[in-house]
Amino acid sequence: MLTPIILSGGAGTRLWPVSREAHPKPFMRIGGGKCLLLQTFERAQAVAPQRSPLIVTNREYHLRSRDELPAKGTLPHYLLEPAGRNTAPAIALAALWAQQEDPDACLLVMPADHLITNVAAFRDAAVQAEALARDGFLVLFGIRPTAPETGYGYVEMGDPVRQQAQAHAVKAFHEKPDAATAAGYLAQGNFVWNSGIFCFRADVILQALETWQPPLMQAARSVWEAAGTSGDKTELPEAFEQLDNISIDYAVMEKAQNIAVVPGDFGWSDMGAWSAVADTVPADADGNNTNRPDAILIDTRHTYIDSKDRLVAAIGLDNILIVDTPDALLVADRAKSQEVKQVVSQLKARNHEAHKIHRTAVRPWGTYTVLGEGQGFKIKRVVVKPGHSLSLQMHHHRSEHWVVVFGTASITVGETTRLMTQNQSTYIAIGERHRLANPGITDLVLIEVQCGSYLGEDDIVRFSDVYGRA
Amino acid sequence: MLTPIILSGGAGTRLWPVSREAHPKPFMRIGGGKCLLLQTFERAQAVAPQRSPLIVTNREYHLRSRDELPAKGTLPHYLLEPAGRNTAPAIALAALWAQQEDPDACLLVMPADHLITNVAAFRDAAVQAEALARDGFLVLFGIRPTAPETGYGYVEMGDPVRQQAQAHAVKAFHEKPDAATAAGYLAQGNFVWNSGIFCFRADVILQALETWQPPLMQAARSVWEAAGTSGDKTELPEAFEQLDNISIDYAVMEKAQNIAVVPGDFGWSDMGAWSAVADTVPADADGNNTNRPDAILIDTRHTYIDSKDRLVAAIGLDNILIVDTPDALLVADRAKSQEVKQVVSQLKARNHEAHKIHRTAVRPWGTYTVLGEGQGFKIKRVVVKPGHSLSLQMHHHRSEHWVVVFGTASITVGETTRLMTQNQSTYIAIGERHRLANPGITDLVLIEVQCGSYLGEDDIVRFSDVYGRA
Numbered sequence: 001m002l003t004p005i006i007l008s009g010g011a012g013t014r015l016w017p018v019s020r021e022a023h024p025k026p027f028m029r030i031g032g033g034k035c036l037l038l039q040t041f042e043r044a045q046a047v048a049p050q051r052s053p054l055i056v057t058n059r060e061y062h063l064r065s066r067d068e069l070p071a072k073g074t075l076p077h078y079l080l081e082p083a084g085r086n087t088a089p090a091i092a093l094a095a096l097w098a099q100q101e102d103p104d105a106c107l108l109v110m111p112a113d114h115l116i117t118n119v120a121a122f123r124d125a126a127v128q129a130e131a132l133a134r135d136g137f138l139v140l141f142g143i144r145p146t147a148p149e150t151g152y153g154y155v156e157m158g159d160p161v162r163q164q165a166q167a168h169a170v171k172a173f174h175e176k177p178d179a180a181t182a183a184g185y186l187a188q189g190n191f192v193w194n195s196g197i198f199c200f201r202a203d204v205i206l207q208a209l210e211t212w213q214p215p216l217m218q219a220a221r222s223v224w225e226a227a228g229t230s231g232d233k234t235e236l237p238e239a240f241e242q243l244d245n246i247s248i249d250y251a252v253m254e255k256a257q258n259i260a261v262v263p264g265d266f267g268w269s270d271m272g273a274w275s276a277v278a279d280t281v282p283a284d285a286d287g288n289n290t291n292r293p294d295a296i297l298i299d300t301r302h303t304y305i306d307s308k309d310r311l312v313a314a315i316g317l318d319n320i321l322i323v324d325t326p327d328a329l330l331v332a333d334r335a336k337s338q339e340v341k342q343v344v345s346q347l348k349a350r351n352h353e354a355h356k357i358h359r360t361a362v363r364p365w366g367t368y369t370v371l372g373e374g375q376g377f378k379i380k381r382v383v384v385k386p387g388h389s390l391s392l393q394m395h396h397h398r399s400e401h402w403v404v405v406f407g408t409a410s411i412t413v414g415e416t417t418r419l420m421t422q423n424q425s426t427y428i429a430i431g432e433r434h435r436l437a438n439p440g441i442t443d444l445v446l447i448e449v450q451c452g453s454y455l456g457e458d459d460i461v462r463f464s465d466v467y468g469r470a
Numbered sequence: 471m472l473t474p475i476i477l478s479g480g481a482g483t484r485l486w487p488v489s490r491e492a493h494p495k496p497f498m499r500i501g502g503g504k505c506l507l508l509q510t511f512e513r514a515q516a517v518a519p520q521r522s523p524l525i526v527t528n529r530e531y532h533l534r535s536r537d538e539l540p541a542k543g544t545l546p547h548y549l550l551e552p553a554g555r556n557t558a559p560a561i562a563l564a565a566l567w568a569q570q571e572d573p574d575a576c577l578l579v580m581p582a583d584h585l586i587t588n589v590a591a592f593r594d595a596a597v598q599a600e601a602l603a604r605d606g607f608l609v610l611f612g613i614r615p616t617a618p619e620t621g622y623g624y625v626e627m628g629d630p631v632r633q634q635a636q637a638h639a640v641k642a643f644h645e646k647p648d649a650a651t652a653a654g655y656l657a658q659g660n661f662v663w664n665s666g667i668f669c670f671r672a673d674v675i676l677q678a679l680e681t682w683q684p685p686l687m688q689a690a691r692s693v694w695e696a697a698g699t700s701g702d703k704t705e706l707p708e709a710f711e712q713l714d715n716i717s718i719d720y721a722v723m724e725k726a727q728n729i730a731v732v733p734g735d736f737g738w739s740d741m742g743a744w745s746a747v748a749d750t751v752p753a754d755a756d757g758n759n760t761n762r763p764d765a766i767l768i769d770t771r772h773t774y775i776d777s778k779d780r781l782v783a784a785i786g787l788d789n790i791l792i793v794d795t796p797d798a799l800l801v802a803d804r805a806k807s808q809e810v811k812q813v814v815s816q817l818k819a820r821n822h823e824a825h826k827i828h829r830t831a832v833r834p835w836g837t838y839t840v841l842g843e844g845q846g847f848k849i850k851r852v853v854v855k856p857g858h859s860l861s862l863q864m865h866h867h868r869s870e871h872w873v874v875v876f877g878t879a880s881i882t883v884g885e886t887t888r889l890m891t892q893n894q895s896t897y898i899a900i901g902e903r904h905r906l907a908n909p910g911i912t913d914l915v916l917i918e919v920q921c922g923s924y925l926g927e928d929d930i931v932r933f934s935d936v937y938g939r940a
Binding site: 315427 | 764790792810846849871895
């Protein structure tokens with residue numbers, strides 16, 4: 001049985017404004033309502049039922065990831081990085097973890113932010129890959145190209161590695177090509193896209209890393225010695241940040257000889273930019289695709305419209321992407337969707353918060369949305385999930401007026417706790433200890449009006465917290 | 471002295487989503503912060519100081535218009551229509567009103583929704599026009615074309631009507647031309663745009679209407695007999711709606727012989743579409759113009775971005791208009807900005823409220839903005855102007871939680887009135903009589919959380935109202 005390793009690292013800056021630092025690509029709901037991380041988890045279960053996948057992710061995303069995945073059945077284990085260091089260090093640590101669980105572990109490494117529409121075909125490819133991996137190959141999943149894509153790396157396949165398997169040796173790796181080169185690759189027929197999905201035995205990849213990246217592997221082993229496991233998580237120490245920031249492709253795959261490519265055709269997309277996302281949404285006769293049934297399209301073709309809150313009207317557009325969120329709007333030529341990352345760079349350079357956070361923030365207990373603010377006040381809609389509870393807290397600079405508008409709240413102010421329901425309100429003075437909880441079985445929705453001289457999120461003193469944030 | 475007649479009727483459907491039925495074009499702030507109605511009022515004062523202009527508008531817009539104009543100095547009089555019937559009926563009634571005030575009245579008729587940047591040049595043209603009008607001419611202001619515009623009607627000028635004046639007889643009126651024809655007009659040199667600005671003696675235009683539109687004029691006289699004046703307004707009876715829906719151009723100007731054209735060059739634009747609005751905003755080196763200093767423009771040219779609340783990023787756009795409002799977004803090819811009216815037609819056909827109202831509604835006492843809503847609740851930010859007061863009212867289906875977040879409120883609940891200031895709150899139960907007023911000298915800002923089974927604006931019983939709405 002394969003051990004699924006899910007690399008949940010991609011920020012997805014090219015999917016701004018929906019992706020943000022606090023809402024990276026694996027949490028985006030693309031292709032049918034489920035987030036990409038959950039889709040990847042379910043794919044892992046389809047390939048290796050009842051096997052607990054390892055999710056390698058930033059420690060900041062641990063609770064959020066747990067939240068997005070099922071709370072019952074096979075639960076994943078988390079390997080938590082203090083910072084992203086690309087795929088080679090992540091895979092090295094994942095292999096050390098897997099080998100400890102099972103000395104014969106064979107890994108199926110999958111990025112958490114890809115879309116695969118034909119899971120049965122993917123499972124078939126994984127079966128082939130495992131057979132090769134068990135025999136000592138480092139297996140790479142190749143995707144048969146359907147268009148002269150310039151956004152992917154290509155693998156040029158050589159001879160079959162076995163008579164019976166649809167697997168090939170690697171002749172060469174090729175960087176992202178220009179359009180003419182990509183057309184040539186497509187025409188030749190023995191080129192596939194490098195999917196970033198791999199299969200290998202833990203001992204084989206560790207040996208390969210030892211051979212080709214000895215300093216990295218040495219550092220990885222000492223990081224692993226210092227890692228601490230409790231419950232569903234293994235936390236990597238700060239020293240992890242000293243590891244080389246290098247991909248497994250550069251570190252091993254482009255150097256080793258025991259490589260096999262399994263070419264596949266399972267409806268794969270890396271969702272690398274809005275143009276790729278748009279291609280996954282069914283289009284009308286004019287090539288337009290939108291999630292808004294009320295969008296008004298006049299004389300418009302090949303245009304993608306993604307908006308949750310706003311009515312959108314388009315006139316005379318051709319090949320345009322419109323992605324609208326509560327605080328930021330992107331309008332781009334479909335052919336230039338790669339350049340969205342430049343927007344994020346500019347926002348970072350300006351220290352504009354629109355690259356980091358959404359107007360709706362996700363917390364372990366639920367969400368809050370800033371509805372409005374002005375001089376000395378801020379209004380939030382707070383949604384608390386059933387059975388969840390905010391920390392017992394206090395603010396130095398603001399008082400809060402709470403009105404319950406849906407569900408039932410358990411509200412602690414000072415030493416008193418009482419239940420409040422729809423159409424009831426209370427007041428939390430500056431300096432008063434308070435806690436908000438939802439003891440019920442429906443969501444609790446509460447409107448909070450803050451008044452004060454300073455209204456930043458960092459004006460919070462936590463006395464106790466069920467999520468370990470106190 | 472001329473009598474300014476301001477026709478404040480234009481809905482401006484081609485300026486959706488900023489213009490709406492409840493926020494028509496004369497109230498739009500274009501070209502420097504002041505609304506077009508106020509700019510027109512100030513232009514009237516520049517031409518005819520201390521002369522009280524007549525504003526012809528829908529009765530729905532009376533209080534709102536008064537609100538947009540100065541409260542001191544020369545005040546306008548209002549001629550209130552129950553429904554729009556185009557310019558001929560409006561001018562007929564305006565002339566009857568002016569003649570009653572002054573039998574020798576000479577009218578300067580100006581649409582309220584045009585932009586004129588060179589007011590001194592306009593005043594000079596008006597002086598010429600008045601001299602001709604006093605001599606019995608029906609004077610039309612022509613605009614020397616600066617481009618082969620296809621969005622305007624053209625007037626072909628004939629011989630000068632006087633040796634000394636820059637005024638011409640009319641050779642022909644021409645409908646909006648196609649591009650080739652417009653280029654020909656521009657080359658010939660004796661064609662001007664029909665501005666919709668006119669000057670004539672009240673008795674002369676009434677005589678002309680009598681001659682060319684006898685049934686209309688007869689009906690207009692009987693409507694005038696039934697009109698009632700009180701304070702600053704003359705209200706036209708419902709019978710006004712039976713008048714022919716016809717423009718003064720068709721009704722008189724294209725038929726009469728005593729027409730003179732005064733060609734002018736005073737920075738005129740009819741602001742007829744977003745492309746015209748965009749042309750009034752200074753552009754950067756790439757031809758982009760925006761009201762957002764934080765807009766991110768990558769590889770983008772000749773693009774107009776208008777957004778109040780949202781960060782906007784544009785990539786690879788050329789000649790695109792982006793107009794963003796809290797509930798609706800327009801993205802259009804600049805060359806197709808006339809087609810915005812089709813969007814409004816489609817919204818009307820669907821009965822979508824985005825053609826009628828904005829998320830912020832303007833009331834005589836201030837504004838309210840819907841910040842959010844959900845099952846059984848709605849949140850509003852209410853701003854009350856100093857010295858203003860909402861009606862004494864009651865709701866059958868909702869209770870209200872009020873939190874004052876800025877300024878001071880005088881709040882009446884039942885028989886009790888008390889002052890409340892920032893960080894204080896109160897509760898209005900279903901069925902309780904209440905009134906909100908701002909006795910202070912700064913704005914009052916209040917957050918209202920409504921809870922109830924029905925939250926429509928029509929759940930209101932008004933007991934008394936200082937704006938006559940009870």
